[in-house]
Amino acid sequence: MEQNLSLYRIFFEVAQTGNISRAAKNLYISQPAISKAISKLEDNLNLPLFIRNSRGVQLTEEGAILFEHVRAAFETLDRGEDELKRMTELGVGHIRIGVSTVLCKYVLLPCLKEFVARFPHVKFTIRSQSTLQTLELLEHQQIDLGLTAETPYKKNITFDKVMDIEDGFVATPAYLTNMRLREGAAQSDVFRNGTILMLEKGNVSRTYIEDYFREQHIEPAHLLEASTMDLLIDFARIGLGAGCVIKNFVKDELQNGTFLEIPMNPPIPKRSIGFVFNSQPVHSKALNMFIKFYRHYYQKP
Structure with a gap:
């Protein structure tokens, strides 16, 4: 004008x-x-x-x-x-987050529950998708931040670690007993004689475990794939096989005996998860509020 x-x-x-x-x-x-x-x-x-x-x-x-x-x-x-x-x-704002289903359920939602209680006027858009899709949306500034497992990032992406996670294989006592009766195999032979439940190829967690398998010369005899971690846990819970899970998210099942952990030697190395965001753009007030909040939240014992 x-x-x-x-x-x-x-x-x-x-x-x-x-x-x-x-x-x-x-x-x-x-x-x-x-x-x-x-x-x-x-x-x-x-x-x-x-x-x-x-x-x-x-x-x-x-x-x-x-x-x-x-x-x-x-x-x-x-x-x-x-x-x-x-x-x-009022602290009004809008934050767009990309996150996988499992990290959304077990990591993001507990934090969001407390944040929304304190800042009820901030709106959220949650995009549930894979880590690779989250990073693509972040690169094109279609989301404000993502929650992902640590992976190689481009220079303009900041990774803000919030916790370590540990992968492992679990199965029900009944599944391991039936495998021993059927195959005459010990629990340690589950990869040669049992059904291994894993996420679909292309998933960051699946790639991480495949790298571990290659290093340890492990070749599962039979794979059953699931599209989400929750579905994979459900498969393991009904006795379909030994599931590759994030142990942080099945603590209750391991403690109450629903699942038994398959010993891995050496243990699968821990990995980190955290929020990722663009380093260059100026962040909104709402996003800065959320970053400050989650950093304090995940420091809680």
Whole structure:
């Protein structure tokens, strides 16, 4: 917009009051300054905007058209100011997060529950997807941050660790007993004689375990794949095989005897999970609030 915004503010006030002197009083400027501003705007547009009469001024047809647009523009600006005021006073904001189903359920949701209780006016969009999809969305700034297992990142991505996780294989006591009766195999022979439950290929967790298998020369005889960790845990729970799980998320089952852990020698190395976000863009107030909150939350014992 080439015209000075102040000219439109003066035009708007004169149109509303229909009187130059009242407009000057409302705007705390002189009548000559009002008249000069209106004349300048008319010269810029090369159109008459007002008809002068004994009672004041009246909009021309062209002026009436411009007034509707100016009024709409100022109403939009007022709404914008009101929204910013509410954001400041209430902590209103919008945060877009990308996260896998399992990390969302076991890691993100407990944190979000406490955050929303403290900041109920922040809106969230949660995109449930793989780590690779999360990083792609983050690169194109279609999400504000992601929650992923640590993996090689591009230079402009910051990884903010929140905890370590430990992978392992678990099975029900009944499954291991039946395997021993059926195959005459010990628990340690589960990879040669049992069914191994794993996430589908392409998943970051699956790739991590495959790397471990290669290093230890382990070749499972029979694989059954699941699309999500929750489904994989359910498969193991009903005795379909020995599932590759994140042990942090089946602590209760290991403690109450629902699952038994398959000994791994050497143990599968721990890995880290954390939030990832773009290092370059200026973060919104809501996002900065959430970053500060989760850093404190995950430091809790």
